[in-house]
Amino acid sequence: MTTNPISMDEYLETRKTLVDQALELYLPAETCEPPVIFRSARYSVFAGGKRLRPILCIAAAEAVGGPIDAVMPTACALELIHTYSLIHDDLPAMDNDDYRRGKPTSHKVFGEAVAILAGDALLTDAFRIIAGRTPAGAVTAEKLLQVIQEVALAAGWFGMVGGQVADIESEGRAPEEKTLNFIHTRKTGALITVSLRAGAILGGADDDALDALTEYGRHVGLAFQIADDILNVEGDAQALGKGTGSDQSRGKLTYPALVGVETSRRVAAQLVGKALADLSVLGERADPLRGIARFIVDRRT
Amino acid sequence: MTTNPISMDEYLETRKTLVDQALELYLPAETCEPPVIFRSARYSVFAGGKRLRPILCIAAAEAVGGPIDAVMPTACALELIHTYSLIHDDLPAMDNDDYRRGKPTSHKVFGEAVAILAGDALLTDAFRIIAGRTPAGAVTAEKLLQVIQEVALAAGWFGMVGGQVADIESEGRAPEEKTLNFIHTRKTGALITVSLRAGAILGGADDDALDALTEYGRHVGLAFQIADDILNVEGDAQALGKGTGSDQSRGKLTYPALVGVETSRRVAAQLVGKALADLSVLGERADPLRGIARFIVDRRT
Numbered sequence: 001m002t003t004n005p006i007s008m009d010e011y012l013e014t015r016k017t018l019v020d021q022a023l024e025l026y027l028p029a030e031t032c033e034p035p036v037i038f039r040s041a042r043y044s045v046f047a048g049g050k051r052l053r054p055i056l057c058i059a060a061a062e063a064v065g066g067p068i069d070a071v072m073p074t075a076c077a078l079e080l081i082h083t084y085s086l087i088h089d090d091l092p093a094m095d096n097d098d099y100r101r102g103k104p105t106s107h108k109v110f111g112e113a114v115a116i117l118a119g120d121a122l123l124t125d126a127f128r129i130i131a132g133r134t135p136a137g138a139v140t141a142e143k144l145l146q147v148i149q150e151v152a153l154a155a156g157w158f159g160m161v162g163g164q165v166a167d168i169e170s171e172g173r174a175p176e177e178k179t180l181n182f183i184h185t186r187k188t189g190a191l192i193t194v195s196l197r198a199g200a201i202l203g204g205a206d207d208d209a210l211d212a213l214t215e216y217g218r219h220v221g222l223a224f225q226i227a228d229d230i231l232n233v234e235g236d237a238q239a240l241g242k243g244t245g246s247d248q249s250r251g252k253l254t255y256p257a258l259v260g261v262e263t264s265r266r267v268a269a270q271l272v273g274k275a276l277a278d279l280s281v282l283g284e285r286a287d288p289l290r291g292i293a294r295f296i297v298d299r300r301t
Numbered sequence: 302m303t304t305n306p307i308s309m310d311e312y313l314e315t316r317k318t319l320v321d322q323a324l325e326l327y328l329p330a331e332t333c334e335p336p337v338i339f340r341s342a343r344y345s346v347f348a349g350g351k352r353l354r355p356i357l358c359i360a361a362a363e364a365v366g367g368p369i370d371a372v373m374p375t376a377c378a379l380e381l382i383h384t385y386s387l388i389h390d391d392l393p394a395m396d397n398d399d400y401r402r403g404k405p406t407s408h409k410v411f412g413e414a415v416a417i418l419a420g421d422a423l424l425t426d427a428f429r430i431i432a433g434r435t436p437a438g439a440v441t442a443e444k445l446l447q448v449i450q451e452v453a454l455a456a457g458w459f460g461m462v463g464g465q466v467a468d469i470e471s472e473g474r475a476p477e478e479k480t481l482n483f484i485h486t487r488k489t490g491a492l493i494t495v496s497l498r499a500g501a502i503l504g505g506a507d508d509d510a511l512d513a514l515t516e517y518g519r520h521v522g523l524a525f526q527i528a529d530d531i532l533n534v535e536g537d538a539q540a541l542g543k544g545t546g547s548d549q550s551r552g553k554l555t556y557p558a559l560v561g562v563e564t565s566r567r568v569a570a571q572l573v574g575k576a577l578a579d580l581s582v583l584g585e586r587a588d589p590l591r592g593i594a595r596f597i598v599d600r601r602t
Contacts, residue, residue: 028458033483037458037466088421093413112394113469116417120389120424121458127428128453131446141442145432148449152429157329157338157422165338168414182334 008291012055015288019054020046022072023079026129040110040118044083048101052224053078053191056292057199060213063279063286066203070138074147074198077126081155082191084122087115089164095250127152139202147198154194163187172251175258183253184225185218192224193217208281216278216289223271224296226264229254231300233261268297309592313356316589320355321347323373324380327430341411341419345384349402353525354379354492357593358500361514364580364587367504371439375448375499378427382456383492385423388416390465396551428453440503448499455495464488473552476559484554485526486519493525494518513582517590520576525597527569530555531562532601569598 006014023045030039054075061071090097090105091112097105107115130148153159163186170179196217200210232247233256247254255264275293279286307315324346331340355376362372391398391406392413399409408416431449454460464487471480497518501511533548534557548555556565576594580587 032458034463034467034470036470037463041458084421088417091417093417114466116389116392116394117462117466120385120420121462123421123424124453124457124462128450128457131453132450141446144446145442149429149433152425152432156425156429157333157342161418161422161425162335162338165335165415165418169335169337 008288008295011288011291012295015055015058016051018068018072019051019058019075019079022076026073026076026133027125036110036114037118037121040106040114041083041122043109044087044106044118045080045122047103049079049083051079052292052296053082053195056192056195056217056220056289059286059288059292060196060199060205061203063213063282063289064200064203064205064209065285066199066205067138069135071199071202073129073133074151074202075195077129077151078191078195078198080122080126080129081151081160084119084126085155085160085164085191087119087122091115094164094168097246123155134202143201147201150194150197150201154190159186159190159194160188163190167252170253173253175253177258180253180255180258184222184255188225188228189218189221192221212278212281213289216275216293219271219275219278220293220296223268223275223293226255226268226271227297227299229256230261230264230268232256265297272297309589309596312360312589312592313596316356316359317352319369319373320352320359320376320380323377327374327377327426327434337411337415338419338422341407341415342384342423344410345388345407345419346381346423348404350380350384352380353593354383354496357493357496357518357521357590360587360589360593361497361500361506362504363500364514364583364590365501365504365506365510366586367500367506368439370436372500372503374430374434375452375503376496378430378452379492379496379499381423381427381430382452382461385420385427386456386461386465386492388420388423392416395465395469398547424456435503444502448502451495451498451502455491460487460491460495461489464491468553471554474554476554478559481554481556481559485523485556489526489529490519490522493522509582513579514590517576517579517594520572520579521594521597524569524572524576524594527556527565527572528598528600530557531565531569533557534562566598573598 027042027045028038030042032038057075057078058068058071061068086100087106089095090100091107098108099105106118110118127148130144130151134144155161163183166179166183167187170183193214196213197210200213205213229247232254248257255267272293276290279289328343328346329339331343333339358376358379359369359372362369387401388407390396391401392408398406400406407419411419428449431445431452435445456462464484467480467484468488471484494515497514498511501514506514530548533555549558556568573594577591580590
């Protein structure tokens, strides 16, 4: 473990490289049968994601002094779950998006049937990787079971899936803050929060540190979604790799639609302030998490 | 544990009732938010399935003297995974089926988006239920992790999902036995085999019993699929609750299409014989599994 301070860019870059290497290791080769399912899964997993969820998971483990190798399978599993959710959200029956990160979406390349099945397989494999790839002895089996349970809870109907359902149902309806909070805390917030909790649990956090990282997750999760909504309104379509203004044309319920861009920006900044305050019980090992909180609202893509 | 012999019908009926009661307990109420996801999931889970996979899981545990309560969450999780696979297989982008077990399919009732998400949520919740609902102390955490890993392997791209992909790709192509075996062992065989393995592992099977139950699972899994193909050719559409002859009109690769109905029937009977032989190392506690093997090829729905 290094004690030299490293820059935020360097931290994100090194951790992203570790995650990409591990994903390459965990995902089956494209030569396995039937190849199209592995090719389509790899197409979406290696489509240029920022690896935010795995990095949050790793950073939470590091913030409490845990080793990276105990947490890497879970960190990658969270990215696979995120990727599956994007593939399914982009389907014609859902958001019907043709592009994601500047590339044609899975169903445009491989057809709807394979896109649905690639999502299903990625979600399934996430649990295989947590249960089967975590090094024996690195953490107790009981902790791994707790993580599996929490990840499933955050990804399922009480979390991400429930948020997506509410999001679809809200389209074209009168905007209400209560509904918007319901969607945001579930659709993106739940998986981000559990990324931090999983890292903390596997990293050996005590109760205070776990609570602090959970609250940090809730605050950065919401800040991230608001920042995402703002980027959809006024971001650079080329840098984002997808069209902007799509939320508005679709009648999506978003923060900017509800309270305007300026207020949204202020709320996001307040949430980052709360996230930084949450980390006050943790020492300088939590500096990367402090940097990530600021990065989330400053990003341009 | 009873030592009185009970009839096969009675065994299947009592175990099905236990599974239905547990599913009722594990599945969230339809009043949870957003209600449509819970309503759609319950619609498909309680659509009249035979509960074959959970019953095989329970029967495997009972065959090695294990208690039912240790295995019930996993047994129900297998049914949720089976249900999710039916919902997604029925989608317009896949088999485009309007009816299943005599009822309109999920996407016909709730729309495609909700059907996709209901499948996603059921798959996700299966892992939450195994990890979170198995009574503490009933089995070791290590065994539960092994079961999670094996279930995910059987349900994912090396199992059920891979089989479905190969099945879709085979439509309209020249029938080959190699391809057919690839599809059958994965699309239905893998989940049936892991139902037995999971029950055996959680029931405390030794290596010999685990091997025997694994082989039994491979043989009844294939017999089940062949019987299913035969029913699709000459079954009673009303009893099945869906149209017959659909495989043929779709150019699906099936056993009857490849070798004819009579040879298919003979192969299925041979497989049941092998399955019974597999159980020779187990005593009369395995009688329900013997009955199920015969039931699988004799059934009419």
